Each structure stands twice: as C-alpha cells, then as structure tokens.
Amino acid sequence: MTNLSKTTPQMRLDFESLPTAAITFSADQITQAVEVSIKIKNSSQQWQTYIHALALCAFEEWLAERANTLTINRERCTTFQPALAKAIAAVANLQVGKFKVCLITTGSLTDDQIYLPQAVVDLPEYTPHFYVWVEVLEEEDAAFISGFLSYQQLREHQTKVNLQSEADWNYQIPLSWFENNPDRLLLYLRCLEPETIALPPKSENTQILSTIQNELLTLLPQLRSPGRELWQVLTWEQGKVVLNHPELLNWIDNLQQQTHTSSVSDNLKDLLKLLTEPALNVGRWLWDELDELAEEFSWRLLPSLTPTAAMRSPTEEFPAIINQLQQRGLEIPAVARGAYQDFLLTAIPLRLYAVTWHLLTESEPNLWTLLLVLGTASHTGLPAHLKLRVSDQTGILVERGINPQQGDSYLFTRVVGNWDEKFLVSVSLTDGVEVNLPPFTFSHRRSV
Numbered sequence: 001m002t003n004l005s006k007t008t009p010q011m012r013l014d015f016e017s018l019p020t021a022a023i024t025f026s027a028d029q030i031t032q033a034v035e036v037s038i039k040i041k042n043s044s045q046q047w048q049t050y051i052h053a054l055a056l057c058a059f060e061e062w063l064a065e066r067a068n069t070l071t072i073n074r075e076r077c078t079t080f081q082p083a084l085a086k087a088i089a090a091v092a093n094l095q096v097g098k099f100k101v102c103l104i105t106t107g108s109l110t111d112d113q114i115y116l117p118q119a120v121v122d123l124p125e126y127t128p129h130f131y132v133w134v135e136v137l138e139e140e141d142a143a144f145i146s147g148f149l150s151y152q153q154l155r156e157h158q159t160k161v162n163l164q165s166e167a168d169w170n171y172q173i174p175l176s177w178f179e180n181n182p183d184r185l186l187l188y189l190r191c192l193e194p195e196t197i198a199l200p201p202k203s204e205n206t207q208i209l210s211t212i213q214n215e216l217l218t219l220l221p222q223l224r225s226p227g228r229e230l231w232q233v234l235t236w237e238q239g240k241v242v243l244n245h246p247e248l249l250n251w252i253d254n255l256q257q258q259t260h261t262s263s264v265s266d267n268l269k270d271l272l273k274l275l276t277e278p279a280l281n282v283g284r285w286l287w288d289e290l291d292e293l294a295e296e297f298s299w300r301l302l303p304s305l306t307p308t309a310a311m312r313s314p315t316e317e318f319p320a321i322i323n324q325l326q327q328r329g330l331e332i333p334a335v336a337r338g339a340y341q342d343f344l345l346t347a348i349p350l351r352l353y354a355v356t357w358h359l360l361t362e363s364e365p366n367l368w369t370l371l372l373v374l375g376t377a378s379h380t381g382l383p384a385h386l387k388l389r390v391s392d393q394t395g396i397l398v399e400r401g402i403n404p405q406q407g408d409s410y411l412f413t414r415v416v417g418n419w420d421e422k423f424l425v426s427v428s429l430t431d432g433v434e435v436n437l438p439p440f441t442f443s444h445r446r447s448v
Contacts, residue, residue, distance in 0.1 A: 022142040029057040030141065039082045041257060042226040049085045055105045055134040056091050058143035063096070067186045070097045078126070083249035087230060088119045089170075092126045098194045102128035105136050106146075114178075118169040118236070119243050121158075124200040126243075127151055130185060133178050147178030148185045152197045169231045169239065205244045206276055212238060213272040220248070221264055226256045245275060247393045254395065263396055270391035270424045270436075279422050279439035282356040282370065285337040293438055294339065302338040302353075314340050318353050321373055321410065330414070332371070333357055342377050345386075346433050349377035352425070356442065359416065366419045368442040374411040374427065381409055385430040390415050390423055397423075419443065 025033075033053035040046040056079060060072055073095035078084035084092075091103035102120050114133065120126045129151055135144040157163070157177050165171050179185075209216075215238060222233050230239050230252075242248045251271055255264065280293040290299055302318055318340065322332055338355035352374050359367035374388050388400045388411045400411045415423055422441045428434035 021144055022137075022140075023058040023061050023144070025054060025057060025141045025143070029054070029061075033057065036079060036085075040086055042086065044227075045086045048089055049079065049082075051105050051107065051136050051138065052079045052085070052089075052091045052103070054136050054138065055103045055143060056094070058134060058136070059091075059103055059132060059145060062145045062182075063186075066183070067190065070186075070189055072096055081246065083253040084246055086253065087243060087249050088126065089115070089117050090120050092117075092120050092128070094128075097189055099130060099189055099192075100128040100199070102126070102131050103134050104131050105134050107136055107138065112175055113172050114175060116154075116171040116173055118165045118171060119240070121154065121171060122165075123240055123243060124202045127199055129194060129197045129199065130188070131178075132182070132185065133175070145182045147175070147180045148182055149178045150188075150197050151199060153177070165236070167231065168229070169236060203244070205241060209241050209245060209272070210276045212241060213276060216242070216248070216272065217265070217268060220252060220268060221255070223252050224255055224258075247271060247275060250394070266389070266426075267391070267395050270389075270396065270426065271393060273436060274391065274393055274422050274424050274439050277438055279441035281443050282339075282354065282440050283358075283368070283442040285339055285356055286335065286358070288337070290339070297341060297438060299339045299341045299354075302340060304334065304337070314351065314353075317379075318373070321353070321375075322355075325371075325412065330371075336371075338371075341437070343435060345427055345435050346429065348383055350427065350435075351375050351377045352427070352437070354440065356440075358442075364418075367416055368419060369414060369416045370423055370440055370442075371414045372412070372425060375409055379409075382411065383429070386411070387428050387430075388413060389426040389428065391426070392417065392421055392423055417442075 033050050036053040037046045037050035040049050056074075056077070063070055063072065074080060076093040076095065078088050078090070078092040090105075094101045094103065104114055104116060106114060116131070120128065120131070131149045131151070131154065132145065133147040133149070135146050137143060154173075154177070157173070158171075163171055163173070219233055219238065220242075222228070223230070230242065234242065248271070251268060258264075278293055280297070280299070281291045284291055285301060288301060290301060300314070302314065318338065326332060332355065336355050336357035338353055340351055340353045342349060342351050344350070352372065355371040355373075357369060359369055361367065372388065372390065374382070376382060382402050384402055386402050390397050390413060392415075397415055398413050400413050402411070417423065419442055422439040424439045425437045426434055
C-alpha cells in the first residue's frame with residue numbers, strides 16, 4: 001500500500017447540495033475558536049487563526065464520528081501557539097495516531113487553487129505525512145473535509161511541474177492534486193505505517209543561526225509593525241531559520257505588542273546568545289562536579305555554604321555573604337552549592353558568585369533557582385554605572401544597577417526556572433562595554 005491513489009475532486013456548487021457531508025459547528029466550538037483567535041492582535045491574522053481553529057474542530061468531529069479509535073494530539077499544534085499561528089497559515093504539527101497531519105483551509109466553494117505555506121512543505125519541523133483540505137463556510141457555521149494529499153504525492157507533483165514558491169512564501173497548487181474521497185484517509189491512518197511516507201530528516205539549525213545572527217539583529221526589529229510579514233523583511237533562507245526557532249517568533253510577537261523600544265537591542269542579543277551558545281550545567285555542582293564548559297571558563301566550586309566569619313579568600317568570603325542574605329530573609333538550603341568566577345571588565349577585577357539548588361514543591365517539582373552575587377575581587381566598592389542583567393528566552397528578567405549613595409559592595413539577584421530553561425548573565429557599563437557569560441542551565445542528573 002505504498003502508492004496512495006487519488007481521484008480528481010469535484011467542485012460543490014452550493015452548500016445545500018451535500019448536507020449530509022457538512023459538519024455543523026456548535027456554539028461551544030465557535031466560542032473555542034474565538035478564544036484561540038483573540039490571542040492574535042493583528043486583525044487579518046486573527047481571522048486566519050479563527051478559521052484554522054474552526055477547521056480543527058471540524059476535523060476532530062469528523063474523525064470522532066468515523067474512527068474514534070484514532071487519537072488526536074494537539075500538544076504541538078501551531079494553531080495554539082500564537083507566534084506560530086501568525087507565521088504559518090495552516091494547522092500544522094497535528095498528531096493523529098502515528099501520523100503528522102496538516103490542515104489546509106479554503107473559504108470558497110469556487111476556489112480552484114490552494115495556497116500551501118512553504119513552511120509545511122520545505123521545513124522538516126512542520127512537514128506532515130498528510131495534508132487535509134478543509135472547506136470552512138464560516139457564514140453557514142459549517143465545514144467539509146474535502147480531500148487529502150500525502151507528502152509523497154506532493155513531492156512527486158512538485159518535481160513533475162517544477163513548482164516554485166511565490167514571493168510571499170506560499171505554493172499555489174491545483175485542487176486536482178487532492179484525492180476527493182477523504183474516507184480513504186481513514187484507511188491509511190489505520191493501516192499504513194508512518195515509514196511508508198518518508199519525511200525529510202530534521203535539520204541542525206543552531207549552527208546556521210550562529211552564522212546569520214548579526215543579520216537578524218538588524219532585520220528583526222523592522223518587524224515591529226503588526227501588519228508586517230516575515231517575507232517582507234527576510235529572505236527565505238533567513239526566514240526558515242526564524243521559523244525553526246519559535247523563540248524568535250515569540251520575540252517578534254512580543255515586539256509588536258511593546259510600546260517602548262529601549263531594551264529591544266539587548267533583548268534580542270541576549271536571546272540569540274541563549275539559542276546559539278553552549279550552556280554550563282550548574283546542576284552538576286550539587287554533585288561537586290564542574291562540566292567542561294565551566295572548567296574552560298575557570299569556574300571554581302565552593303565548599304558547602306556554612307556561614308562563617310568574613311575573610312578575604314572566596315571560599316571564606318562567600319559564606320559571610322550568604323549569612324547576610326539569610327538575615328534579610330532569603331532561605332538557602334544546606335544542599336545548595338555554588339561556584340565563582342573572576343573576570344575583568346575594562347581592567348576592573350570582578351567576581352561573580354553563583355549558587356543553585358533544586359526547588360522541591362508539590363505543585364511544580366521541576367524547578368531550579370540561580371542566585372547571583374556580583375562583587376569585586378579586590379573587595380572594593382563596585383564601579384558606578386555597573387549593571388547586572390539576567391535574561392531568558394522570553395526577554396530580560398532583571399537588571400540591577402549600583403546606588404552611588406550607598407556605595408554598594410555587591411549586586412544580588414535570584415531567578416527561578418524549569419529544568420528546560422536557560423539564563424544568560426551579562427555585566428556591563430554604560431559606555432557599552434559588556435561581558436556575557438555562557439548561559440546557565442540545570443540538569444539534576446549526575447554524570448556517569
């Protein structure tokens with residue numbers, strides 16, 4: 001069953017001609033589609049998301065009526081991720097049983113072409129085993145599951161006719177490529193093995209992002225206008241890297257909702273570093289271990305954090321700092337472990353202490369925390385205009401500065417994240433001089 005047969009779809013003349021094939025939307029389904037779409041701020045993209053959400057409701061109902069043993073997994077579906085829903089005009093990354101499915105919508109019974117986003121054809125992260133054509137008749141509160149096309153068939157057609165994408169990153173394909181008996185799709189979903197329809201292997205995108213990150217630093221801020229599309233600013237080669245990094249799409253989405261621009265440059269720069277640079281694993285500190293990256297950057301482990309009298313060496317100075325923090329009400333468990341690194345910022349000898357521990361809570365067991373203390377290796381006051389910044393993939397989390405009147409000896413901050421989150425720490429002066437440390441990550445597993 002390796003060759004999926006097809007027949008030419010026949011156009012329906014009007015809604016009334018095939019009432020038995022129509023799936024009528026309930027009030028709850030319409031409400032659900034509205035709730036999904038209102039997360040999108042741009043009106044045209046909001047409407048697109050609304051139609052896609054209706055198409056998904058129709059497909060789920062159609063599948064439940066005909067093959068209730070097949071399960072649908074929405075977890076990675078692009079429609080429920082606002083940044084991806086805006087960027088990809090399809091319901092991509094929908095899992096049905098063992099197969100990836102992509103829903104393509106039309107809104108007119110007289111259309112003879114379908115626009116297929118280039119992302120769901122040329123990017124392995126979004127390519128499905130099957131494209132399903134759904135006609136959404138929004139005014140009639142109804143939809144039809146009208147046909148389907150396998151990825152294998154699409155590639156065969158594309159090769160025969162040398163199909164090229166349009167300037168707006170869409171392929172325009174004839175409806176005649178779709179098989180108009182959607183019940184046959186049910187047979188394939190039940191009986192085929194996913195390997196029958198070979199999908200392209202996923203690509204390694206981090207290295208490519210590293211090579212073009214300076215270009216993106218200039219180009220991505222141009223997408224501030226909500227009505228501006230990726231294809232209007234980026235080449236496809238640049239665009240596919242962005243589409244493969246949802247974190248960048250989320251950054252663009254947040255940018256379009258901001259009313260100020262002061263932190264745009266630092267925000268994007270930090271995000272690109274988090275996405276491209278290797279991270280040191282502070283979770284290994286709990287086992288008295290440094291990973292290779294920490295050793296490369298001369299981090300040194302501290303002994304257990306038992307408060308003692310303040311002295312000059314780092315191993316004796318830091319317990320005194322911990323004692324001060326605990327007196328201020330910060331709870332630091334005995335199992336916490338720390339390390340420190342000395343570095344120069346315009347010839348100023350600085351010392352950064354970092355402490356980590358696993359946060360155990362019943363509601364969220366997979367949390368960790370990173371406590372940072374910045375001082376000088378010479379134990380003098382910190383220079384004026386010094387800033388300590390911590391970012392994650394959502395943006396700048398905290399930025400601490402010096403209070404000249406107080407003559408601060410240390411800057412303190414603490415952040416909390418899930419095990420899959422990373423933090424980037426930067427130390428800078430107002431003249432633009434900056435030191436970026438490798439990102440911090442956390443794995444509670446002990447190395448073997």
